[in-house]
Amino acid sequence: MxxxxxxxxxxxxxxxxxxxxxxxxxxxxxxxxxxxxxxxxxxxxxxxxxxxxxxxxxxxxxxxxxxxxxxxxxxxxxxxxxxxxxxxxxxxxxxxxxxxxxxxxxxxxxxxxxxxxxxxxxxxxxxxxxxxxxxxxxxxxxxxxxxxxxxVPAATMDGLLDLLDQAVLTSAAGELADVEHATLPEAPSPDAVLAAARDKTAVYSFSAPLQAGALLAGGGEPALEPLAAAGESLGLAFQLVDDLIGAFGTVEQAGRAPGGDLREGRQTVLIALARRGDRWTDVAAALAAAGDGDRGLATVQDALAASGARAEVERLVDRTLAQAQERWSRHPLPEAVEAMLARLAHGIRGRMP
Incomplete structure (x- = not known):
């Protein structure tokens, strides 16, 4: 797996x-x-x-x-x-x-x-x-x-270095957008937060490694486009699950104290969706007290669940994974490649807290 x-x-x-x-x-x-x-x-x-x-x-x-x-x-x-x-x-x-x-x-x-x-x-x-x-x-x-x-052959190396360039540049842009969302007074839209989350993770963590493996095996140029597109969706789904882990995951899942994203006031997709809903006043009040120990964390977690934002992110994960499958299915890829991508999608879904 x-x-x-x-x-x-x-x-x-x-x-x-x-x-x-x-x-x-x-x-x-x-x-x-x-x-x-x-x-x-x-x-x-x-x-x-x-x-x-x-x-x-x-x-x-x-x-x-x-x-x-x-x-x-x-x-x-x-x-x-x-x-x-x-x-x-x-x-x-x-x-x-x-x-x-x-x-x-x-x-x-x-x-x-x-x-x-x-x-x-x-x-x-x-x-x-x-x-x-x-x-x-x-x-x-x-x-x-x-x-x-x-x-490796010169043409393969050129392709690998292009992948590396794109991964670094896209990730830097996504990270800067993430910081901007936390810095500026105007709250970001869910679409803007989604774009930043995708840029931060998808290219360097999914699209580029998948494409690099294909290049090294001689998979050829036709394989790169579906891998890039599928990797973009898989990476976004992975980041959305990470957002859920950062809010609701255990210390084992998060690798740090539970609820770190909520205590730190991070502008995740979860928060952006909650802000758009009609229960935002309750969520905002709970977030203000998120640092007050376990009770404060439990209160904001309950408020986010009651607002429907948690369920909406979970549905978004499922839609994004379905989009990934649709993207890789548009092109004739080897059966072993499609099976690998399907296992990857299943593993991302299985991380949901």
Whole structure:
């Protein structure tokens, strides 16, 4: 299963091995002054689902690629995980998060380091955020270096680098739009929030890895369009489920304290839909008290459910997944590819809290 449930498979172990090898090389190449930041960057990748490199490998195999995949395929797959890790580190800075998966993230760990050396709170925070930005920059470069170093035909490499360019640019635009929605006084429309959610996640997490696997297997140009379109819908559905997890998920699902999105006042699709409804006054009052412990969180969760916004997002997930299937079904794709995409859609739906 592509979203890694249950006992690890041989492919899981292969993905872990190739990503770990890339991270070890990064740390090994760093000198003593750079090693702390390289190690902090590498630690961010520990414990992740790593489904982006798995998508590269699954797509490559579904398009008839050889088993086991050659080193070039492994390198490209690892590059997508390094790209994701870079985005995670930068995203934590933007959101001013200092904890990830229950432990200090890059910004948090360097903030603690500065504080223990006697820095004041503001200076320690600034140092931690600077370290995190630089760690993310290191991984962005490393992702590009790993992919560009894959031994593939020149035309294939051109296609891979185009995918990487598009993934970085689209994700940056989506992230900036997300910050804009949280910054400007005018509340964003549901459509605007949906567009930002799609841009932040869909291309680099779904469309690009799926297309990269097809390119590496010689799938050809006709396969790229349906994979891009289906990946866009799958990625949006994934982000919508993430929004539900951020509001209603357990600590195991969210990787942090439950209800983090509600406590932080994030402008998610869930909130945008609630604002449009006739129960917004009740939801807004509950959101104002969301930080008041477990009781405050339960109150806003109940208000969102009563407003119909939760159910509306769940229906939107189902419609978006159906749209993904319609998009990939328009084009003649190998049966194994359609089966892979169907498993992916099923896995996204199964994450619903």
């Amino acid at each position: 592509l979203l890694r449930e249950g006992r690890p498979t041989g492919l899981d172990h292969a993905v872990d091995a190739l990503v770990d090898a890339a991270l070890r090389r990064l740390v090994h190449r760093s000198g003593p002054r750079a090693r702390p930041i390289a190690e902090a960057a590498a630690r961010t990748a520990i414990g992740g689902k790593r489904f982006r490199p798995r998508l590269v490998l699954e797509s490559y195999l579904a398009f008839g690629g050889e088993r086991p995949p050659p080193d070039a395929v492994a390198a490209v797959a690892a590059g997508f995980e390094l790209l994701h890790t870079a985005f995670v580190i930068h995203d934590d800075v933007i959101d001013r998060d200092v904890v990830r998966r229950g432990r200090p993230n890059v910004a948090g760990s360097f903030c603690e380091r500065a504080a223990s050396a006697g820095a004041g709170a503001a200076a320690a925070t600034r140092f931690g955020e600077a370290a995190a930005i630089l760690a993310g920059d290191i991984l962005l470069y490393e992702a590009t270096r790993v992919i560009a170093g894959a031994r």
